[in-house]
Amino acid sequence: MPAIMPWVIGNWKMNPETPTAQQQLTQQLIDHIAEHLASGAALVNLNLAxxxxxxxLLTVQQQLQQAKSAVQVIAQDxxxxxxxxxxxxxxxxxxxxNAGIGMTLIGHSERRSLYGEDATVLREKLQAAINAGLKVVFCVGETLTEREAGQAEQVVLQQLDExxxxxxxxxxxxxxMVAYEPVWAIGTGKTASPQDAESMHAAIRAGLKNYHSSLVDLPILYGGSVKPDNAASLAACANINGALVGGASLDADSFIKIARAFSQDRKAG
Structure with missing residues (x-):
């Protein structure tokens, strides 16, 4: 299987609190990337968003474009x-x-659990996004109850099948692309072990391959309390092609450290 270029996506969720804080966060991201480039630690073969x-959405996009940053801006929903x-x-x-936003998340666990988005809604969102020319990060994941009942893989593969x-x-x-986010690890500080995450990613990849052999190359990201101190071990996993980062993306230094972990890892996915 050829190498899959990783993605590292920062999901800011309903943060930060003020326009000034948003502008500062974006500027810090721009500055930290520039510092890494100046030091020779380039973020190579990596998609950042x-x-x-x-x-x-549009003010961040404008700020990044004015700085000639390669960081992409995507919608949360x-x-x-x-x-x-x-x-x-x-x-x-x-x-x-029409506003120049080319990608969106769909199916994030918070949308599923807090807003009751079921398979019917998600299908309609996918169709609307694709018909408009958007790319999609489709999120899947199991709850702690489902994992403890031994149903994790079944639940995740069913979410894709639906x-x-x-x-x-x-x-x-x-x-x-697919993002695997174990619901029990989102915002809790808990993280799936690299072995557990890799096992689920391998199952997702096998499931995609069952649909069609060409889908074996689809990027599969991990999301679930990704931090600088666990990013390298996750990036080393053969079937993990990046990260969907929550809270750690609100700190530019942490976010770039996570990006570096995936940039440094040149494995064949």
Whole structure:
């Protein structure tokens, strides 16, 4: 299997609190990248992205573009409804695309658990995003109860199976990546061991290959309390192709250290 270029994505969730804090966080990210480049520690063969709040999406994008930063800006979520219309509070995939946003998260565990997003909603979101030309990070993961019951792999593979046929194979090949986020490790400080994470990533990859052999090269990211002190061990796993970073992405130094761990690891995925 050829090497898969890693992704490290910072999900800022509903942070930071003020526009000034957002601007400072973005500037710190720009400055830290510049410092690493100046020291010769280039972030090579790596895709970097951040997902700000909807309120700050375009201002972060503008700030990064003005600094000529390679960091991409992606949306945390997207409407299930296409185009424009009477959908108060929603932002459609077409509106995101028109604003120059090319990627979105879909299916994050917080959207599933706090907002009741089921397979029907997620299928509609995927279809809307793909039809508008967006790339998608599709999130899957099990709860602690499901893991302790020995159902982790079954649950995760079912989450993929529930949406697989809603878009065609070509879009899976070109516009999708998967993020495995064990729900019990998000925001809790707990992290799946590298062995557990690798085992699940291998199962996901095998499941994707079962759909079609070409999907064996799909990037699969790990999300679940990724920090600088565990990033290297996760990056060393053959089937982990990057990280979806939560709280640690709100500190630019920590985020870049995580990025460095995946940049340094040139394994064949």
């Amino acid at each position: 951040v997902a700000p709040t909807l309120l700050h 997207v409407s299930r409804f296409a185009g424009t219309g009477a959908y108060t509070g929603d932002v459609s995939a077409q509106l995101l695309a 949406v697989f046929d809603c878009i065609d194979l070509q879009h899976w090949q070109q516009n999708l």
